[in-house]
Amino acid sequence: xxxxxxxxxxxxxxxxGTKKGVDGIIDFINKDCVDPNVEVVVAPSAIxxxxxxxxxxxxxxxxxxxxxxxxxxxxTGDNSAEMIKDVGCEWVILGHSERRHVFGxxxxxxxxxxQFALKSGLKxxxxxxxxxxEREAGHTEAVCFRQTQAxxxxxxxxxxxNIVIAYEPVWAIGTGKTASPEQAQEVxxxxxxxxxxxxxxxxxxxxxxxxxxxVTAANAKDLGKKPDIDGFLVGGxxxxxxxxxxxxxxx
Ligand SMILES: O=C[C@H](O)COP(=O)(O)O
Numbered sequence: 230x231x232x233x234x235x236x237x238x239x240x241x242x243x244x245x246g247t248k249k250g251v252d253g254i255i256d257f258i259n260k261d262c263v264d265p266n267v268e269v270v271v272a273p274s275a276i277x278x279x280x281x282x283x284x285x286x287x288x289x290x291x292x293x294x295x296x297x298x299x300x301x302x303x304x305t306g307d308n309s310a311e312m313i314k315d316v317g318c319e320w321v322i323l324g325h326s327e328r329r330h331v332f333g334x335x336x337x338x339x340x341x342x343x344q345f346a347l348k349s350g351l352k353x354x355x356x357x358x359x360x361x362x363e364r365e366a367g368h369t370e371a372v373c374f375r376q377t378q379a380x381x382x383x384x385x386x387x388x389x390x391n392i393v394i395a396y397e398p399v400w401a402i403g404t405g406k407t408a409s410p411e412q413a414q415e416v417x418x419x420x421x422x423x424x425x426x427x428x429x430x431x432x433x434x435x436x437x438x439x440x441x442x443x444v445t446a447a448n449a450k451d452l453g454k455k456p457d458i459d460g461f462l463v464g465g466x467x468x469x470x471x472x473x474x475x476x477x478x479x480x
Contacts, residue, residue, distance in 0.1 A: 234437045236453070237393055237460035238476045239354055240271040240467030241294065241322060241441075250468075251277050255284045257470045263288055267460075267476050270320050270354070271467070275308050279316040292320030292354060295328055298341040300349065310349035321346050322462075324356040324376065326399045336379035343392075344383035352391040354462065355380055356441070361400035369398075370419055377420065381427055389432040393439055395462040396420065401442025403464060410451045410458070413440045417457035446474035453478035 242254070251273060262269055263286070270290035273281045282291045297307040313321060323346060324339040339355075346353050359372040373396065380392075396416055401408050408416075417438045425433035440452055441462030452458050463475055 234435065234459045236267045236479050237437050237439050238267055238269050238472075238478075239292065239322070239393075239395070239439065239441075239460070239462045240269075240472055241325070241462055241464050242271065242273050242467060243294070243327070243464055244274060245468055246273060246277060248277070248280065251281060252284070254468060254472075255281065257473060258289060259284075259286050261473050262286065262476055264476060264480065266479070269476055272320070272322055272354075278313065278318050282317040290320050291318040292322055293318060294322050294325065296321050296323075296342065296346060296351075298338065298345045300345075310346045310351050314350060319350075320352045320354060322354045322356065322395075324380075326356060326358055326397055326402055330360070330399065336376055339376070340379040340383035343380050347384060347388045347391055352393075354393050354395050354439075356395040356397050356462070358395075358397040358399055358402075358442075364398065364400060369416060370423075373416060373420055374423055377424070378427070386429055386432060389428065389436055393437045393460075394420070395439050395441050397441035397462060403443070405443050407443040407445075407448050407452075408440065410455050413452060414455040414457055417455070417459075421457055444475060446471035449475040449478035 270292050272292040272294050293313045296310050297304050300309050300311050323342050328334045343353050357373050357376040359369045363372050398408050421433050437459035439460040440458050444461045444463045445466050
């Protein structure tokens, strides 16, 4: 039976773009990015959230790339869920590998941020994934389970309808070394089975698990054919018109 899970493609623009660059991306998205079978969400830098929300088609969701675990206060440089909602955006990416490994965010902090974002009414793209040395040591599952468990510990079963899990092996991010469709499918399948046990069978079968790590217009079709790959979180290629081909990978 075909999956009931709606294909989801996120474009994570990371720390890229000026207003002119954002205009260019929005331009190709608005021209050709409508597919009722695909949920598309783009994540500009926080500076451009409001601008992007105002200019991109309303059928395209807009996500922040991060937010803090409380609503307001003396937290210089951070953004809150309330602010993200206030400018009309409904998603946030949390636990991205660059937050974990460049900025040193812990599993626990990411769990707490996820809890607060969901309570505040945002939907969450929750990222997990192992580093190269962890994969080579045979710890891929253990790392993904540990990172996901920290989120499970902070939320309720009913929250899972507002979460998309992004499996992003760190060794595949921005390196051109995509996980093969078989490697990604294996992790997604294992994680889904584990979620059935740790959360519930219904959450396991309904939650979307998307893949991220050097996804391109050239490899998206093969990745998208796998039954447990429910879409992509795209970095570099989301800045280019190739993104449209990735959105249409299953068309
Ligand atoms: O959030 C997106 C991922 O970090 C993937 O980035 P990438 O497509 O540039 O490898």
